[in-house]
Amino acid sequence: MTLRMLLAIASPVFLQTIRRIADLAAQLLPWPVEIDEAVDSHQLEKKLTGHPATLLLLDWDWGRESIISLIPRLFEWNPSARVVVLLPPGAPKAYRVALWEAGACVSTPRDRLDEEWLATVLCLVRRAMEREGILPGDPQLVSQPRETVRGQANDPSGSEG
Known part of the structure; x- marks a missing residue:
């Protein structure tokens, strides 16, 4: 199983920005990260359910104050998910x-x-999930080429193939 970062971002323009940041962050890591997106609540529920190793980046504009009541439902869909909320400045x-x-x-x-x-x-999320048994603690991950779904980090050696 791979750690997955699920992006739930309200604005298509902001989603592109967050996607670039997520791709760059994945390139800094010695293990693969799957990056996925949810464009509406139905898709969010579907993608969050059944994949315990998920870090959800949830934009405040997704629901503004109603996000506070959404968060407990997210854990009904996926009790192991980690939720990071992106707040407006100030x-x-x-x-x-x-x-x-x-x-x-x-x-x-x-x-x-x-x-x-x-x-x-x-x-931090990966280490916590390893300790909880959600993700394997595999020391060979560091030496393996990194692959992820859509927008994933490249092989650190720069080789293709």
Whole structure:
């Protein structure tokens, strides 16, 4: 099983930006990351269900304040999922508190998200999932060529084939 990053981003333009950041973050890692997208709530439920090793990047604009009530439903669909909410710049601390209480792992302002931050979150999530037995702790992952679905990181040696 591979760690999957599921992007639930409201704006098509912002989705392109987040997709680029996700691709760059995946290139920094020594193991594969599958990157997928959900464009509506039905697709989100379908893609979140049945894949325990999922990190969900959920844009605040997906539902604004209703995201707080959506988060517990996400865990009904996938109890092992990790949820990161991308907040609008300047969001009040009360949003962070409410998201944490609802079960989100972390929230961050959209304008602070970069590939290094995201790669760090992916590493933390992977280690936690390894310890929980959701993902295998395979030391050979570091030496294997990296492949992922759509927009995945390339082989670090630069070779193709």
